[in-house]
Amino acid sequence: MIDPAVVRADTPGASAKVFLDSAGSSLPPRPVLDEVVGHLRREAEIGGYVAARERADDLEAGYGVFASLMGAHPDEVAFTDSATRSWLAAFDAVPLGPGDRVLVTEVEYGGNAIPILHRAREVGFEVVTVPSDAVGQVDVEALRELLDERVKLVSLVHAPTNGGLVNPAREVASAAHEVGALVLLDACQSLGQLPVRADELGVDIISATGRKWLRGPRGTGVLVVRRSAADRLRPRLVDLHSGEWVGPDEVELREDARVYELWETSVADRLGLIAAARYALDLGIDAIAAEVRSRAERLRAGLREVPGVEVRDIGARLSGIVTFTVEGRDPVAVRDELARHDVVATTSHLTSTRIDMTRRGVEGVVRMSPHYFVSPEQVDRAVEVVAALG
Template sequence: MIDLAAVREDTPGAAERVFLDSAGSSLPPRPVLDEVISHLRREAEIGGYVAARERADDLAAGYEVFARLMGAEADEVAFTDSATRSWLAAFDAVPLGRGDRVLVTEVEYGGNAIPILHRAREAGFEVVTIPSDSRGQVDVDALTGLLDERVKLVSLVHAPTNGGLVNPVREVAKAAHDVGALVLLDACQSLGQLPVRADELDVDIISATGRKWLRGPRGTGVLVVRRSARDRLRPRLVDLHSGEWTGPDEIELRTDARVYELWECSIADRLGLIAAARYALDLGIDEIAAEVRARAERLRAGLRELPGVEVRDLGVERSGIVTFTVEGHEAGAVREHLARHDVVATSSHLSSTRIDMTRRGLEGVVRMSPHYFVSPEQVDRAVEVVAELA
């Protein structure tokens, strides 16, 4: 069990307000904050290059840290500046052309859908949506009916941005691999609140961010590329970190996942990201998942008691994302009402998950995402504030 008093002591902002937006950008704990600030100070004293060399061993150790966290090998881990950059670098490396198919789910995120559709216009491949089942998660039987040798990639969102469901990743991966398709898992909303292990989920690629449930700095991301998928990818966004200029017209690219990294990055933020991963590992991912689940279910139960409030979360297994609507009130207006009472939440709208929101007839939902540092009493306080509107 997580020591609530200790993690709240590490999170000063948790005492000042009811923070329910870890699905947006969470509150970093003190060790992360201290790591980032101390390195920035060191850069101001001796310069960025020298300061980075001082921390070379710590930076190198970060690959092992994330390998432990994500069920991978250290040479399968790369660091980027966001989940978007991780996802784009991997997607861009998948060879695609006319006659090929890319499958997406109904909860595909807009940040993924736009580059998929943009590239489809240029390369001529087909984009096909996998139906959801009656519980809202990807329909594995329907997926099986769509899979054949034309399918080169399945883009799978682990936990969508606009609701609490968790997709059945392992089942999707098995079906996709039976026809030789790659699986790119968007773990942006799951890493840090749920176990996300490449070895257990059996996906080929995982993209994720530092700023959300992992509680790292903004401007940080991670990418896992399994060895088994490495030779099937063609990385294109490369520079002098990704490869070496070996002759006047010759280059040699790295053979590990770091071929997807670029030379320039914020060393302070990367050290903070590694500190965030260590913090999560010290607490225990299973323990974190249990605490987040308990907070989310308490919140859902309280909201369901309110007249005019409808909880919109689907799925069999649910994440820490809680979404709802309040009759007669637009989602953005509810968010602002909460803010006036020191409850930090957000809203999710049609443009972020157009297929799913259109299917369910929703223009927007209020989104709350309580992490383990939120006390049960604060969860109840958030319900009370919503009740004032309802």
């Protein structure tokens, strides 16, 4: 059970406004803020290298913290500067060539689709879209019909940016592994609001960010590469942290997931990311998921009662992302009007999830994402402001 008084006291911004943008960049709790600011001050006192050496044990412990959070071994965890960097590093390491296939779903994110299509054009593999089922999630039976020895990778967005859906990752992984395909799970919008465990979902690779539901600093990301998949990958974006220059013309790369890390990083931000993961573990991921689900369900129910508002969420299992449109109103104008009433929301547009939005005939949506630090009364206040727009 999460104590609302404690988490709100840890989150000063939670009282100043109705904050409904944890799917964009959430409000970090005090322990995260203290770690980041405190380490920056220490760097100013003694220099960055010395300050990092002082925290070497804490930085090393971070791999175990995320292993606990994400159902992995510490040597399967790597830290990066964003979910995008994590995803790109992993995708770039998958050997692909002419005759191969990469499967994507209809809710594929634009930040993934662009590098997939760009690389397909360069090296000649085929990109195939798996249809959605009647409720909008990936159709696992249709996926099975597309799977054969040509499929090398299934790119799966766990919780898309634009519609509340949670895709059935375990079922996708089970099907893909029958033909030896790898599964790269984009958990950018699920880590921190839902259980995201490699050992339970069965996926091969997970990429995620720190700044969203996990409530860490911007400029942080995490990558999990399971031991069973590591030997099948060919990391290319490497430096003197990822490997060692052992002879004039010879290098040896690391054998663990840290081969995907680079030498330069923000130590302060990484310490903040580790603090955010500890904070989530202390609260309990199941407890967080229950609170987020409660807030999102309350918000959806309230919005459905407002004339002219259409909730746009899809899927059998819903995340904490709530999307809607207001009849006759541009989503950006709605977002801006909400902001004038101290309700922080955002928008999602066609270019982020082009296949899904085109299929559903939607150009853009307003997106709200209530975290556990948002009170039920604040959820109701947001609904009141939307209702007043009409």
